Amino acid sequence: MLDIQNLTKTYGKHTALSDVTLSAHDGEVFGLLGPNGAGKTTLLRLLATLLTPTSGTATVAGHDVQRDPEAVRRVVGVVNGGMGLPARLTGREVLRSFAGFYGMSRSQTDTRIAELDARLELGRTLDVRAGEYSTGMRQKVVIARAVIHDPAVLILDEASSGLDIFARRTLLDFVAATRAPGRLTVYSTHVMSEAEEVCDRMAILHEGKLVTVDTLGGILSRTGERNLERAFFALLRGTPKGEETYAV
């Protein structure tokens, strides 16, 4: 479902992502972990075709991000913590306008909005202008917008940042529920407890390099730590620059 080979992205002299190779499969929630500046957002933007790789390749649901970016954009949905909504449009108007971009008919759109309303408990949020939303309400509509076309690949980048405990719970439950055959969810976070809860496998990035890709159990047993946060630090301590990764 996701195949990344030797992907590198540089900005002038700065290397944001260096020679990353990994793959993720359908039916899984794949975590992307790392501190700020690790290269998570760069990697996700490359997958979402917002950035162009300096070298290497990536395919998303069989589509090459460089050769067929439009096909990639048809099969992905993207949520990031900084995404907003047009303040003077209601949630329903936002969802309808995006459904139109994906070629959905009005009846398909209304049916899908009703499904998402039930799953994300949108309620009256749908008919209120986005300028009046709380952070949690806004993020629910942002998620609904990202999945309005029922994408095969859902990319979430620090999607829980700024959310209160209720909104965060709704988000994590939603992410867990995306685990299904033919689907892949890529969940980027620096909150280890979230990754422990929802991710089947996870990649750890540090300073633009891949440190490891493994299941939670695999990482814990390899490092001998009792939780992911401790394992994370153990892995970072054990991988000075230039050292080989634990890649699986």
Place this chain on the structure above:
Amino acid sequence: MPSKRNSEALRPDIVWRVAVRDLLATLRDRRTLLGTVLIPLLLIPVFTLGLPQLLGKFVGGQQQERQKVGVVGTLPATLRAALQRDEKAPDGSVTRAGVTLVAVTDPRAAVADGNVEAALRAPAALPTRAGNGTGTLEVYAKLTSLRAQTGAYGKVKDTVDAYNRTLTLERLTALGLNADTLTPIQIKPVDASPPQQQRSGQLAFLIPLLMLNFILTGAMATALDATAGEKERGTLESLLVSPVRRGEVVAGKLLATTLTALTSACFSIIGFLASGFVGGLLQRGQSASSAELSQAFGGQLSLGFGAAVALIGAAISAALLISAILIALSIYARSYKEAQTYVTPLSLAIVIPAVLLQFSDFLSTGPALYAIPLFGSMLAILDTVRGTVTAPNVLIAIAANLLGAFVLALVARRSFGREEVIFRN
């Protein structure tokens, strides 16, 4: 793999959806609506109708008003009588009131203190018949004041001129000569400019300035919100990860911006047409001198069908160009505020050439000037207002604007695809 051509083609329904999204956001902003609809409707009548009417009323009112004029010493009785006499129409109504003469001791102080509007001082006795030497009449007034020029000072000057002429005529008559002796050749000015140009008045150059400024104001709110505003809110990224092509994003935003700009331009045209109509009605109730004055300043503006079409063509192309400039510039900004600083100088690019239009009579307006984007449309709009517009010139101005808009749209399209622009922070 899809062909390059297919992946770049614009899909009209998607372009429209992008535009509707931006238009909805604009239409729901009260401040933008105010700037787009109400301000042109109110300001244009104020400039094209209210201002000339007001000037007409002020100047005309001076004619009806009886000003106080101070006098030091003695004036010839005939001149005194002429100064104080009202001029009347055949129906007995006063067309120009005389002045009230009052004795003062210090003419300069009397005027400066505002006790009188002008003061007269004859250092020596003034002649009462021509041929007996000359005399000097000092007239004290605030000479830079339009009120003095059109009021007390003007009346004194006109009356003394008439007095001189009367004395000269009396002398000529005594010598057996008639009045034509002084003016063997008389000049008869005939205004050869088209009737519409005669009506357009001295403030006609303001019309392109106002119209393009309203286009800019109307376009600015949408363009900035749809580019830098979207970046700042984090909504642009969501649009760019959808299957909407970059060209469609630019075309949709350009369409929304141009439509808002044109709405503003439409209301400014409605303002002009309403001003012309109401101006005609108002002048019926004005005195002749007031009507003449307000017309001279542009109080009676009217457009025929052809002129209206030319005006609309020039306005649409200018709106498209201004929208393209705004979008191409503001996509570079990190925030709405930063975008405002980028586009503010654009208003100077409109104001300075528009003010230069006052001197357009000195320009030889060949096709080359009409081919300057934006300035060409200003000239075309001014020609339209003056009734001197020609189809080739309007078409050149429109083509220049469209070409400029196309090039800038390509620049904007490129910027929307550049990660260093989209993620500039």
